[in-house]
Amino acid sequence: MKLGEGVEAAIHCAAMLAGVDGNSTMSGAAMAEAFGLSPSYLLKHLNQLTAARILGSVSGPSGGYRLARSAERITLLDIVLAVEGTEPAFRCGEIRQRGPVKLDASAYVKPCGINAAMLKAERAYRAALAEAKLSDIVADFMNDADPRTIAASCAFVERHQRPQKVQPSPKVQQGKV
Amino acid sequence: MKLGEGVEAAIHCAAMLAGVDGNSTMSGAAMAEAFGLSPSYLLKHLNQLTAARILGSVSGPSGGYRLARSAERITLLDIVLAVEGTEPAFRCGEIRQRGPVKLDASAYVKPCGINAAMLKAERAYRAALAEAKLSDIVADFMNDADPRTIAASCAFVERHQRPQKVQPSPKVQQGKV
DNA sequence: GCGATAATACTCGGATACTTCGTGTCCGAGTAAAGAAGG
DNA sequence: CCTTCTTTACTCGGACACGAAGTATCCGAGTATTATCGC
Numbered sequence: 240m241k242l243g244e245g246v247e248a249a250i251h252c253a254a255m256l257a258g259v260d261g262n263s264t265m266s267g268a269a270m271a272e273a274f275g276l277s278p279s280y281l282l283k284h285l286n287q288l289t290a291a292r293i294l295g296s297v298s299g300p301s302g303g304y305r306l307a308r309s310a311e312r313i314t315l316l317d318i319v320l321a322v323e324g325t326e327p328a329f330r331c332g333e334i335r336q337r338g339p340v341k342l343d344a345s346a347y348v349k350p351c352g353i354n355a356a357m358l359k360a361e362r363a364y365r366a367a368l369a370e371a372k373l374s375d376i377v378a379d380f381m382n383d384a385d386p387r388t389i390a391a392s393c394a395f396v397e398r399h400q401r402p403q404k405v406q407p408s409p410k411v412q413q414g415k416v
Numbered sequence: 417m418k419l420g421e422g423v424e425a426a427i428h429c430a431a432m433l434a435g436v437d438g439n440s441t442m443s444g445a446a447m448a449e450a451f452g453l454s455p456s457y458l459l460k461h462l463n464q465l466t467a468a469r470i471l472g473s474v475s476g477p478s479g480g481y482r483l484a485r486s487a488e489r490i491t492l493l494d495i496v497l498a499v500e501g502t503e504p505a506f507r508c509g510e511i512r513q514r515g516p517v518k519l520d521a522s523a524y525v526k527p528c529g530i531n532a533a534m535l536k537a538e539r540a541y542r543a544a545l546a547e548a549k550l551s552d553i554v555a556d557f558m559n560d561a562d563p564r565t566i567a568a569s570c571a572f573v574e575r576h577q578r579p580q581k582v583q584p585s586p587k588v589q590q591g592k593v
Numbered sequence: 594g595c596g597a598t599a600a601t602a603c604t605c606g607g608a609t610a611c612t613t614c615g616t617g618t619c620c621g622a623g624t625a626a627a628g629a630a631g632g
Numbered sequence: 633c634c635t636t637c638t639t640t641a642c643t644c645g646g647a648c649a650c651g652a653a654g655t656a657t658c659c660g661a662g663t664a665t666t667a668t669c670g671c
Contacts, residue, residue: 241418241505244509244615245615247508266642274515286644289645296644298622298642300624300642300643301643303644315533329419334424338451342564345562346565347562352561356545356548357492360541360545361541363544364540364541367541376529383529388519388523404625422655444604456656457655457657460606463607466605475662476664476665477604477666478604478665479603479605581664
């Protein structure tokens with residue numbers, strides 16, 4: 240029961256990308272600098288978000304990442320599942336069947352009650368994460384945070400965002416091909 | 417976001433111990449046999465439960481484990497925390513402060529909104545686990561499961577439980593000393 | 594035959610290797626931009 | 633001066649080491665049982 244620390248970085252980056260202009264991007268190196276992280280390692284997680292169609296990436300100079308859809312339609316659950324994988328935390332190994340007494344398979348059609356209870360708790364966890372939209376995170380930050388941090392964040396975004404040329408053919412590479 | 421597989425074994429063992437008589441114990445080797453697990457490894461997890469005061473252990477021949485308190489007062493959360501540790505799954509590294517721009521510490525007195533959202537979800541997870549009492553797990557098993565599995569489980573318990581001598585001085589070793 | 598004593602076997606507990614997953618890093622493919630050359 | 637082409641530099645993407653945690657195992661400390669010996 241432990242989440243990788245890449246989750247924190249992924250959420251922070253997504254929140255920062257929510258502040259960039261609609262047709263602009265921000266490079267992974269800039270975000271790594273903003274949070275004092277290793278650029279090479281952050282790319283790995285950003286790539287996971289891109290593969291999950293949460294971010295879109297643009298290669299080349301003045302390229303970078305952007306949100307693949309509006310912050311209203313991105314939840315913390317999306318990000319967590321993209322980074323940590325979609326598998327449930329509790330994996331029932333059906334050890335109730337591994338004993339020496341061999342019963343017929345028809346005796347185990349009913350699902351394991353322990354597994355059901357654990358999955359029910361995990362559904363509650365995911366439901367809470369699904370209710371937390373990225374736009375809410377940003378809005379709360381804008382309302383509650385210290386004005387200095389808000390100003391610093393906005394200045395950083397303004398300074399590092401790279402506006403994209405008005406693309407004649409808007410073929411933004413989204414996700415893994 | 418992945419739980420160790422020892423959690424499953426711990427819960428199954430606790431549920432089985434809920435079926436043994438009040439003043440009887442069951443050895444770890446018997447439970448390992450019941451679920452087809454390595455006895456040496458299962459002991460490790462049972463030891464964790466003992467350290468958390470969930471189980472009580474009795475050494476020597478005809479010794480073993482028992483519940484330290486009634487199954488009504490044991491929840492799945494107790495077991496999960498005993499095996500996986502009490503640390504939250506999401507650990508906020510405060511990367512928002514690790515950037516190059518050094519702001520005064522007073523700018524970060526407000527807690528990180530991302531951390532708050534993640535912890536809120538985890539509280540929901542733990543609350544759901546805290547509502548699942550071990551007695552409920554056993555009761556559901558007795559009501560819903562196949563009669564053959566119930567009979568097999570009861571027979572196994574009846575065959576392997578070791579009644580303790582009526583102790584003149586009931587000094588059952590509970591937890592780590 | 595009964596009691597005390599010593600040996601025994603079984604139990605849990607902690608210390609010790611091995612494997613897997615997460616962490617961290619590097620190099621290569623691709624692309625837009627900038628600069629030079631030609632018209 | 634404008635257009636075109638070449639070069640350049642910057643970006644993301646995947647492949648490659650390192651380390652920590654979980655997994656699996658073995659050996660030692662402790663105790664109730666059991667057998668033996670003496671009374």
